[in-house]
Structure formats: structure tokens, C-alpha cells
Amino acid sequence: MVRRQQMGSPVSELLGVCMVAIILLYGGSLVLTGQGDLSAAGFITYIGIFSQIMRPAKALTDAFTNIHNGIAAGERVLQLIDEKNQVADKPDAKVIQSFENSIKFEQVGFAYEEKQVLKDINLDIQKGQTLALVGPSGGGKSTLVDLIPRFMDPTSGTVKIDGQDLRDLDQESLRQLIGVVNQESILFNDTIFNNIAFANESATKEQVIQAAKIANAHDFIMGTELGYLTNIGDRGSKLSGGQRQRICIARAVLKNPPIMLLDEATSALDTESERLVQESLYKLMENRTTVVIAHRLSTIQNADKIVVLEDGRIVEVGSHMELIGKNGLYKRLIDMQQFAEG
Ligand SMILES: Nc1ncnc2c1ncn2[C@@H]1O[C@H](COP(=O)(O)OP(=O)(O)OP(=O)(O)O)[C@@H](O)[C@H]1O
Numbered sequence: 001m002v003r004r005q006q007m008g009s010p011v012s013e014l015l016g017v018c019m020v021a022i023i024l025l026y027g028g029s030l031v032l033t034g035q036g037d038l039s040a041a042g043f044i045t046y047i048g049i050f051s052q053i054m055r056p057a058k059a060l061t062d063a064f065t066n067i068h069n070g071i072a073a074g075e076r077v078l079q080l081i082d083e084k085n086q087v088a089d090k091p092d093a094k095v096i097q098s099f100e101n102s103i104k105f106e107q108v109g110f111a112y113e114e115k116q117v118l119k120d121i122n123l124d125i126q127k128g129q130t131l132a133l134v135g136p137s138g139g140g141k142s143t144l145v146d147l148i149p150r151f152m153d154p155t156s157g158t159v160k161i162d163g164q165d166l167r168d169l170d171q172e173s174l175r176q177l178i179g180v181v182n183q184e185s186i187l188f189n190d191t192i193f194n195n196i197a198f199a200n201e202s203a204t205k206e207q208v209i210q211a212a213k214i215a216n217a218h219d220f221i222m223g224t225e226l227g228y229l230t231n232i233g234d235r236g237s238k239l240s241g242g243q244r245q246r247i248c249i250a251r252a253v254l255k256n257p258p259i260m261l262l263d264e265a266t267s268a269l270d271t272e273s274e275r276l277v278q279e280s281l282y283k284l285m286e287n288r289t290t291v292v293i294a295h296r297l298s299t300i301q302n303a304d305k306i307v308v309l310e311d312g313r314i315v316e317v318g319s320h321m322e323l324i325g326k327n328g329l330y331k332r333l334i335d336m337q338q339f340a341e342g
């Protein structure tokens, strides 16, 4: 299509010039030899007018291709807008105002289409606790955490918050209680300020700066060209991985939700930025109910409960010391990491 579009202009130009040349040759010869009724001046006027018609005629065809481009693009945009949400609220969905007691997983199973990813998950997260999820890559940690804000519904079993099935609740109100920092930072092509204030549109400049300071992001933000008004490009492409993550953490700090879900992706960071991200994560976890997926096991030794997930099953639960004592998968993971670091 692009090839034809690009060809369009030179081809019509060439044809136009040819037409004028032919008319000029034939008409000119008629006028000069005196065969036609037209005077020389009349003929020149005619040529002038004819060449003027070329331009609007070309604009007309251009408009036509533009309209078609627009229709094709419009279809794709509408397709995106019409996309159905994977989880739907019940007509009588209840609004949840606060988080009081616990989040419970009861016999939860989950499958992406055919692929069973979680099996028999039973978990109890008490208010104020920090629960750490560890385990080999692909074990289903991110999937398990995604069930809490109800990004998808479990295929079997139930997830309950304060004894209420998530499927009976209003999604919007549930997500108000939850802050998420993902493995992949979700950022928009906008200013740093707007990206942080995304969770709380009425936030003032002072609040945003305060949140950025807690997230260890203030210093690098001030180092950018326009400070908080710097545009960060598509998906934050003008920032480094650690900077992107700290912006996301600042966003979560600003939202200040009772429940925090952290999927740390510190493996992509160097030691210095990892320390900065880690520090800001600790601050974020204070006084909250937190579920943290840890890749660096050294960071979760103080967690109230550590859950080891392998192939979609919980294989071990306990505190750091208990699990070390069990001498199972957790101990092996710790040993491997210490070996790698040593
Ligand atoms: N959207 C999806 N569609 C189909 N399969 C998926 C999808 N997301 C994840 N999976 C599969 O589910 C399994 C668990 O993925 P998950 O992202 O929960 O792992 P993880 O424990 O978070 O791993 P990591 O430590 O690498 O982040 C993987 O085998 C993955 O291939």
C-alpha cells in the first residue's frame, strides 16, 4: 500500500506533464499553422487554466487515500475500545470500603486456557503481615499475585478478602485498596509528574515530590532536563529500568493503599540501583499488608511468612529460620544464590 501511495504522486505528476506536453504540441501546431479557430492568446490561457486544474484533482485523490487510512485506523482503535474486560462485575456487586482482617486463598487453581498454572493453593494473609513468595522462574508467583486485585478469576476455588468472595465485589472498589508494583513497570508517554499522580489525580505538587523522595526517585528526577515535567517517552523508554521502577513505587506510595503487591524485578539492576529500589520497597512495605515476590532472597528474611512455590504448588511455608531448618527447596535456593554471589 505504501509503495502505491508513494508512487501515486510522481506518476500523476508525470501524467500531468505528459498531458500538457501533448496538448501543447498538438494544439500549438494547430494554432501556429492557423488550422484551428483558437487565437494564440486564447490557447495560452487555456493551457494556464488546464494546469491549474491538476492540483485540485490531485488533492481529491489524496483525500480519498486519507479517508481510507482513517477508516482502517479507526477500526483498530474501536476494536481496542470494544475489547471486553476479562472479569465482569456481578450486577449486584458489593462495594468494599476497607480491609480489616485477611486475604484467603481456598483450594485455588488457575489455568491459562489449557495450561494449569496454579494447583491447590491454600493461603492466609493476615492484616499487617508481610508474605513473601519465592520459587523458581515460571512457578506461578506473578499469576498468584494477579488473582488478588482480580486481574483474572481463579478457574477453581475462591479468593476471599475479609470473608467475601472477590467475585462478589466491585472491581473498582477492590482495586482502590491495592497498590501494585509490577515486574514490568507500567508507564505512560507523559510527564514524570503525571505518571506518579496517575493513582491520585487530585495530588498536589508537594505530595508528588514527597512520594518521589520516599521512593528514592527525587534526585534522579531533578537531574532530568525539565524535572517533574520531563516526558519519559513510550512506556518510560527514556528512563533506565531502575528509574522506571522507582517511578512506579512513587506512584504506589502516593496512592497509600492498605494492601501492597510487589513483584520485584531487581535482577535487571546493578548493585547500586538495586539498593535504592530495595530501600524504597522497604519503606513502602512499612505498616501495610504486603505480598512481595522476591528474587533476591536476602531481602525477605524478615517476612512474617515465606511461601515457596514450585510448578504451581505450595511446597513449603514458614519463617526464614523454619525453612532453613527444613533443609528443602528454600534452603537449596538460598545456597545457590549465595554460591552465585560468592
Ligand atoms: N498470559 C499468559 N498466558 C499463558 N501462559 C502464561 C501467561 N502468563 C504466564 N503464563 C505461564 O504461567 C506460568 C507461570 O507464570 P508466572 O508469570 O506466574 O511465573 P513466575 O513465578 O512469576 O516467574 P518469574 O519468577 O520468572 O517471574 C509460566 O509457565 C508461564 O509460561
Ligand SMILES: [Mg+2]
Binding pocket: 141, 142, 143, 183, 263
Ligand atoms: Mg513473575
